[in-house]
Amino acid sequence: MTDAQETAADMPLRTTGGTPPDDGGSSATAAPIPLLEPREGIPPVIADDTALAEVVAAFAGGSGPVAVDAERASGYRYGQRAYLVQLRREGAGTALIDPVACPDLSGLGEALSDAEWVLHAATQDLPCLREIGMIPSRLFDTELAGRLAGFPRVGLGAMVEGVLGFVLEKGHSAVDWSTRPLPEPWLRYAALDVELLVDLRDALEKELDRQGKLEWARQEFDAIVAAPPAEPRKDPWRRTSGMHKVRRRRQLAVVRELWQTRDRIAQRRDVSPGKVLSDAAIVEAALALPANVHALAALNGFGHRMGRRQLEQWQAAVDRAKALTDGQLPQPGQPVVGPPPPRAWADKDPAAAARLSAARAAVSSLAERLNMPQENLIAPDTVRRLCWEPPKAVDEETVGAALAGFGARPWQVELVTPVLVAALSAKDAQSP
Numbered sequence: 001m002t003d004a005q006e007t008a009a010d011m012p013l014r015t016t017g018g019t020p021p022d023d024g025g026s027s028a029t030a031a032p033i034p035l036l037e038p039r040e041g042i043p044p045v046i047a048d049d050t051a052l053a054e055v056v057a058a059f060a061g062g063s064g065p066v067a068v069d070a071e072r073a074s075g076y077r078y079g080q081r082a083y084l085v086q087l088r089r090e091g092a093g094t095a096l097i098d099p100v101a102c103p104d105l106s107g108l109g110e111a112l113s114d115a116e117w118v119l120h121a122a123t124q125d126l127p128c129l130r131e132i133g134m135i136p137s138r139l140f141d142t143e144l145a146g147r148l149a150g151f152p153r154v155g156l157g158a159m160v161e162g163v164l165g166f167v168l169e170k171g172h173s174a175v176d177w178s179t180r181p182l183p184e185p186w187l188r189y190a191a192l193d194v195e196l197l198v199d200l201r202d203a204l205e206k207e208l209d210r211q212g213k214l215e216w217a218r219q220e221f222d223a224i225v226a227a228p229p230a231e232p233r234k235d236p237w238r239r240t241s242g243m244h245k246v247r248r249r250r251q252l253a254v255v256r257e258l259w260q261t262r263d264r265i266a267q268r269r270d271v272s273p274g275k276v277l278s279d280a281a282i283v284e285a286a287l288a289l290p291a292n293v294h295a296l297a298a299l300n301g302f303g304h305r306m307g308r309r310q311l312e313q314w315q316a317a318v319d320r321a322k323a324l325t326d327g328q329l330p331q332p333g334q335p336v337v338g339p340p341p342p343r344a345w346a347d348k349d350p351a352a353a354a355r356l357s358a359a360r361a362a363v364s365s366l367a368e369r370l371n372m373p374q375e376n377l378i379a380p381d382t383v384r385r386l387c388w389e390p391p392k393a394v395d396e397e398t399v400g401a402a403l404a405g406f407g408a409r410p411w412q413v414e415l416v417t418p419v420l421v422a423a424l425s426a427k428d429a430q431s432p
Contacts (some may be wrong), residue, residue, distance in 0.1 A: 070085050086191060358424070
């Protein structure tokens with residue numbers, strides 16, 4: 001067992017109120033304090049170039065890490081663009097920026113290029129920040145830090161309360177942030193989201209260091225920064241909720257046509273696709289293959305509230321799918337990249353299934369000792385790929401090289417390689 005493992009096993013975590021435990025593992029349990037107002041009040045929303053230039057200068061002249069957050073309008077608008085950006089830095093205070101009025105924040109991004117950015121669940125906000133020119137060179141993810149440190153609840157509110165002892169009001173997290181002007185209670189909520197983010201970062205850094213996990217976290221943060229933008233999903237229509245009911249290729253073609261028609265309309269109107277037509281309605285039409293508008297109108301999701309013109313456009317999509325030749329119909333499943341689903345392993349390759357069972361048990365045991373989720377210790381897909389096609393000679397060198405090739409970070413390779421070598425080498429993992 002490494003020093004870090006011993007530390008994680010021996011030192012209890014602080015998870016309610018106050019601050020992380022000291023080196024002796026003790027901590028105060030004072031009642032959490034409601035955080036009701038930003039310490040300098042609610043700042044004005046930056047919505048023009050002159051005000052933005054002042055913010056850029058102020059934040060460039062600030063010191064230390066910069067807290068960054070973004071609000072989207074998921075469920076209301078098409079896509080995942082940012083509708084409000086919040087920042088806070090020592091010496092600069094808090095800024096609320098309207099990225100609709102100020103769509104190019106590359107100057108601000110450049111001004112903060114040398115600073116460490118502190119985000120909560122960074123991978124959620126980085127894509128929309130990248131769209132407006134804000135790309136960090138260094139970051140600290142407080143949600144990921146909480147996972148590595150073993151906190152059972154890692155939402156921002158839970159972390160601020162559990163680590164710092166303050167209660168954040170979270171009533172506006174799912175509102176329509178594309179609303180203009182933004183109501184004052186929403187702006188207060190947005191400002192408070194970055195109010196204590198740097199304080200949380202500092203406390204979590206101390207806790208990770210105490211557990212011997214700080215270098216692990218730094219490698220994870222560097223990997224997030226270095227990761228390229230996600231590739232567009234292949235055949236995104238296949239993710240329609242309820243697709244498991246659709247079996248025939250002609251029905252799949254109806255799902256595809258309706259999904260693509262809906263997506264074009266949603267994009268043109270800048271509304272969430274679900275507000276144009278529900279997934280349930282798409283699947284209903286695919287299963288029924290309605291012959292005409294009258295039959296379509298009788299289906300769930302195409303009721304009396306839908307106008308004749310709308311019904312005709314959906315029926316046209318259905319008719320296009322029905323007119324396709326057999327060669328134009330989509331295949332039932334997507335081409336599998338990598339190993340098949342684990343549920344199929346026992347039939348396809350019993351030895352691989354045994355390896356996977358042993359490897360999962362080994363990873364689970366190690367993650368429990370380290371007090372962190374298994375998926376943060378090593379990606380489940382990495383374990384599956386290794387078990388499906390292990391190296392011909394299973395040893396620490398070959399397994400470590402395979403893990404690194406799948407994208408595992410050095411700290412993961414160091415910790416996980418020995419337990420996976422033992423699992424893959426065990427007799428019961430070699431044969432069914």
